Amino acid sequence: MAHPSLTETTARVQEIIGSDAITRIFRDAMSRTLRDAFVHSDGEEVFVLTGDIPAMWLRDSAAQVRPYLPLAADDPGVADLLVSLVRRQVRAILLDPYANAFNARPDGAGHAGDETQMHPGVWERKYEVDSLCFPLQLAHQVWRITGRTDHLDAEFARAADLIITTWQVEQDHAERSPYRFQRHDGPPTDTLTDGGNGSPVGRTGMTWSGFRPSDDACVLNYNVPGNLFAIHVLGNLAELATVVLDDPALASRARDLAAELAAGVREWGIVTHPVHGRIYAYEVDGLGGAVLMDDANMPSLLSLPLTGGDAIDAEIYRNTRAFVLSPDNPTYTRGTHAVGLGSPHTPPDHVWPIALAVQGLTTDDDAEKRRILDLLARTHADTFRMHESFHVDDPATFTREWFSWADSMFCELVLDVCGAGVQSTLDEEQVPTP
Known part of the structure; x- marks a missing residue:
């Protein structure tokens, strides 16, 4: 086209x-x-390959279309593609909110041997907070730029409600989560410890993540940039629920959860570095542990102006940026x-x-x-x-x-x-x- x-x-x-x-x-x-x-099949919404792997990642597919957003303002054909992608992402989330990557059809391709609740439509089931953030951000951006609302339907509202429920469950991963993941034929970064539960965590108000945006296992399972991203997109969702969906209950749920995540980040996700002062940690466990680093993928600490929005503290971000772009950051x-x-x-x-x-x-x-x-x-x-x-x-x-x-x-x-x-x-x- x-x-x-x-x-x-x-x-x-x-x-x-x-x-x-x-x-x-x-x-x-x-x-x-x-x-x-972009893969187009008759009667199907668009499927976006990540590149040299024949699967669609929720995170990657949203990031892959970001440079097309400015074009969509004046190009209905581009806008149609973005709307179609949001619809495809919504269907994927409703299939399995814990999966990060999906097959074009339910043929069982991908990591079918992983020890977790696999579906034949799922390529990989590494649970990452950001995989649920990116579709919400894209849906909001498409609306803001094009004025289109045909992707913001009852199915989108159901997926949004499921995302909130999933993040609430994962605020108490040890007691409430059904999610377990083990891979027995890969490196240690491809699997979760403790029988697929991950390392021990305390309750913080933040939401738990099994894996990083790199698809590597978290060392400590509260990913701070992921939680800041979630806070931001929950604000986006509250706006969509109010202005487009006319769903005050969904808007209230989004705002309430955002407030809980934000309080958790303020209490647990900020540490004092001896050189750079108060900075965001990359990961914490709610038990006193913190990983001070940044990773190359979005959402990262560096990417917070793109993914964190109003959720980030400007001074703490400046300090964090100085840390990230220095030899003090191990990456x-x-x-x-x-x-x-x-x-x-x-x-x-x-x-x-x-x-x-x-x-x-x-x-x-x-x-x-x-x-x-x-x-x-x-x-x-x-x-x-x-x-x-x-x-x-x-x-x-x-x-x-x-x-x-x-x-x-x-x-x-x-x-x-x-x-x-x-x-x-x-x-x-x-x-x-x-």
Whole structure:
């Protein structure tokens, strides 16, 4: 399907940025995702492949379409795709709110051997708080930018209600949760300890997560950026429930849970670092333990302006950002070709283009944005693609040939540098309220 808005946007990118390499990566990535990642089957909502894995992740699919949000304001065809994706995500959540990745059809593909309650429509059932956050954020963004409400129907309301219930249950994981997960044929980061329960936790008011956005097991199971993301999208949901769905009970549930999560983060998720002062921890357990680091995936501590919204404290975020972008953060890595954030999910000394793009998207320094964009355009190893990660001393050493999420984050940064990013588009669009 041809989208004139993409042709016009690519021309604008070339005119403003003036780099043939950046324009080519942008054009190819935006076209490739539409052509190869979006799967259209008769009678089905759109299914978005994560890239070189034949499954759809809730998190990835929402992040993959972020650079198309500004186009959707004036392109009904793009808006149709985004609405269709939200509908597909809603169906997936109603199938299993604990699953993170789904099959295009119920054929049992994926990790069917995992010890958990698998469904043939589920590719992987690693429970991650953020997997439920991203569809709520996307649904709200589509409404804000396009004014469309056809994705905000009774089925969406049921999925939203199920998300709230799931997060409430996971506030007391040890006593109330039905979720268990073990994988017996992978590394330790692919499974949960204690018979699939995870490490011990105390009640904090926050909601529990089995896995990180990297799909690695949490070390401590209250993921702070995930909880801040949940607080933010619950605010979004309360707005949708009030303005569109006319469901005051759903709005009240969303606001009440957001307040409980926020109180938990304030009490347990903030620590004092000897150099950087009061910062957000990455994970805590409610028993006095804290993991001080950041990971390369969203939601991360670095990404909080994109995912945390009003839930974040500006001063604590500034301190946290300084910690994250310093050698005090164990995932911070520096080499001859790049410096940025890596992840325990990938080999040592590898930096993630996603994290570099997030660094650019969350700074107010225009020169820093352009520096990062130029860095990404120099380290694609002559593939003109963004990879999952690359070695800081040798960009030709990388992981994942096609990682669509990384492509999209590059494109989002390009649009941001051009003054046509997601946030600026959201700021411009004012959906009328009663």
